[in-house]
Amino acid sequence: MADGSTVSLKNRVSEAEWKTRVELAALYRLVALQGWDDMIFTHISARVPGPEHHFLINPYGWYFEEMTASALVKVDLEGNIVQETSSFINPAGFTIHSAIHAAREDAKFVIHLHTVAGVGVAAQQEGLLPIGQNACLLQHQVAYHGYEGLALNHDERERLVADLGDKPLMLLRNHGTLAVGETAAAAWVAMFFLERACAQQIAALSVGRDHVLMAPDAAQEETREQGKGIGFVSSLAWPGALRQLDRRSPGYDA
Numbered sequence: 001m002a003d004g005s006t007v008s009l010k011n012r013v014s015e016a017e018w019k020t021r022v023e024l025a026a027l028y029r030l031v032a033l034q035g036w037d038d039m040i041f042t043h044i045s046a047r048v049p050g051p052e053h054h055f056l057i058n059p060y061g062w063y064f065e066e067m068t069a070s071a072l073v074k075v076d077l078e079g080n081i082v083q084e085t086s087s088f089i090n091p092a093g094f095t096i097h098s099a100i101h102a103a104r105e106d107a108k109f110v111i112h113l114h115t116v117a118g119v120g121v122a123a124q125q126e127g128l129l130p131i132g133q134n135a136c137l138l139q140h141q142v143a144y145h146g147y148e149g150l151a152l153n154h155d156e157r158e159r160l161v162a163d164l165g166d167k168p169l170m171l172l173r174n175h176g177t178l179a180v181g182e183t184a185a186a187a188w189v190a191m192f193f194l195e196r197a198c199a200q201q202i203a204a205l206s207v208g209r210d211h212v213l214m215a216p217d218a219a220q221e222e223t224r225e226q227g228k229g230i231g232f233v234s235s236l237a238w239p240g241a242l243r244q245l246d247r248r249s250p251g252y253d254a
Contacts, residue, residue: 006068006070006071007070008070009021009069010069010070014049014050016049016050017048017049017050018069020047020048020056021046021056021069021070021072022069022252022253023046023184024044024045024046024056024069024072024109024184025067025068025069025071025072025252025253026184026241026242026245026252026253027044027109027184027187027188028044028058028064028065028067028252029064029065029245029249029252030188030241030244031044031064031111031113032063032064032065032067032249033065033245033248033249034195036115036195037063037064037113038113038114038115039063040062040063041090041114042093042112042113042114042176043057043058043090043096043097043110043112044057044058044109044110044112045057045097046109046110046184047101047107047108047109048074052076052082053076053101053102054074054075054076054082055074055075055077055097055098055101056072056073056074056075057073057075057093057094057097058071058072058073058089058090058093059071059072059073059085059087059088059089060087060089060090060093061087062087065249067252068251068252068253068254069252069253069254070254071087073085073088075089075094077098077101077102079098092151092152093112093151095151095152095153095154095157096110096112096151096157096160097110097112098157099156099157099158099161100160100164100180102157102161103161103164104161104164104166104180106180106182107180107182108181108182108183109180109181109182109183109184109186109187110180111178111179111180111187111188111191112172112176112177112178113176113177113178113195114175114176115176115177115195116202117195117198117199117201118176118177118194118195118198119175119176120198120201120202121171121198121201121202122171122172122173122174122175122176123174124201127142127144127171128142128194128197128198128201129201129212129214130214130215130220131200131201131204131213131214131215132197132200132201132204132215133215134194134196134197134200135197135200135201135215136215136219136223136224136227137223137226137227137230138169138190138193138194138197138227139220139224140224140227141168141169141227142167142169142170142171142194143163143164143165143167143169143170143171144163144170144171144172144173145159145160145164145170145171145172145173147172147173147174147175164178164180168181168186168187169191169194177191177194177195177198179191179194181234183238184238185234185235185237185241186230186231186234188234188237188238188241189230189233189234189238190230190234192237193230
């Protein structure tokens, strides 16, 4: 059972792994600050630098707001815990994240959420609509995967990966949102834009579909190209996100 305390691993793992642990713990805290967490459910993971294809994920039972770098659990692609710990992981989280880490070399960080707005849009037949600027920037970068129930069946991994393809974002139908990134910054900013777009869509559709103004076709095409610059934006936003954590949720780097 999680007790909210762990022994520091800072001097027990490589410098590269520790940096990844700190950034991943920061992502958990940032999700909590946004109110996007789902009690002890949903998951964020990170590939551990090195040839082993190990990755880090949350210990089952910890709230996102209390996550620390040392608390994260290191597992292999078969779900075996490969560090000394009394914690265990959520098998549904393993199914989704192991599939993506195994298939996508660029998916160093993977964020999966169950927000109200994200599930709301994921349950809409048309998916993400070009209602606002965030959606226009992202709509061509979003993949879709049909709901199959709790992600406990490892056979789903092949279908999930096929549906994701090479895109950085996904709406899991009736389930939630997902973002992958080469860096923590890229995954975070992509998810921020997607969640903001979903919230805007839910708000706009509150008046009914017939009264909502879609962005003009020419503007949609223009923003399609502009959306490719999200990586540059993420490098600017990430240091500020960490400063925000230092002010409002210190201790993630322990």
